Amino acid sequence: MKAVLFDMFGVLARVQSPASQTVIERTAGVSGEGFWDAYWGLRPPYDRGDVMGPAYWKNVGERLGTPFTGGQVDDLIAADLASWSEIDQESVDFLAELARRGVRLGLLSNIPEELAVHYEATQEWLGHFSVVGLSCRIGSAKPEPAAYEWCRRELGLSAEEILFVDDRSDNVLAACEVGMRGHVFTGVGALAAALGEGITG
Structure with a gap:
């Protein structure tokens, strides 16, 4: 990955x-x-x-x-x-750690414009993402294939080189159907274990 x-x-x-x-x-x-x-x-x-x-x-x-x-x-x-404005600090801290390790990060979120503007104004950690796919800006939303394809193109990678992480199994399944790897999020510990040494430069 x-x-x-x-x-x-x-x-x-x-x-x-x-x-x-x-x-x-x-x-x-x-x-x-x-x-x-x-x-x-x-x-x-x-x-x-x-x-x-x-x-x-x-x-x-x-x-x-x-x-x-x-x-x-x-x-x-x-x-x-x-x-929709309460942050999971443990997850955000883990995101920062991945960024410090040089892991390339993307975001794909179903989010309306008003909420997107609020997050952009208040959450500096959005800067960890090299690609930000907000449904209200890209014209498609999960689990529509076009949402995942937009992120893949922006990342400039093949689908199999991307791990998609979501708490909803239907969204993860949709990502797998376009060729991405998938992880159903249940907590930071399980995600860290799933990543292991699987990230390459």
């Missing part, structure tokens, strides 16, 4: 906590499975950059039959951003 391609949420940053989900539900005035079905069902165009936050939340409200006010939309964007 000549490069490690990281997912962000669930690997380097934490996924939404129950507490942060409760804040979003309270802000929306809607809760339960129906709310989250609308939230996730309408998410792909938002992650790909086809729509921005106001349009996304307008669509969610319409799907639920509960239109949100302009103030609610602003608050929902803020609550949603906060829910």
Whole structure:
């Protein structure tokens, strides 16, 4: 392997906590499975950059039959951003160690534009990546093959020279289907063991 391609949420940053989900539900005035079905069902165009936050939340409200006010939309964007902003410091420290060792690093994340801007403004460790594939900027999102191919081209490597790391097995499987190696992330220890001496210059 000549490069490690990281997912962000669930690997380097934490996924939404129950507490942060409760804040979003309270802000929306809607809760339960129906709310989250609308939230996730309408998410792909938002992650790909086809729509921005106001349009996304307008669509969610319409799907639920509960239109949100302009103030609610602003608050929902803020609550949603906060829910994805907790960093996994152990993983970020490990990333820094890989960078110090000279390992070539890439990032492939499904992320909407507002959240991408927030991370760019606040997380200096993004500078460890030689290639940053943000779904809202590249026009495709995992597990679409085009997202992995974009990163492969930017890294200038063959697919088999890249290890893709993600906490979701479906995303890892999609990477393997385009020829990359894959690792389902369960923790830093297991990833460090999987890497072993497998990285070359």
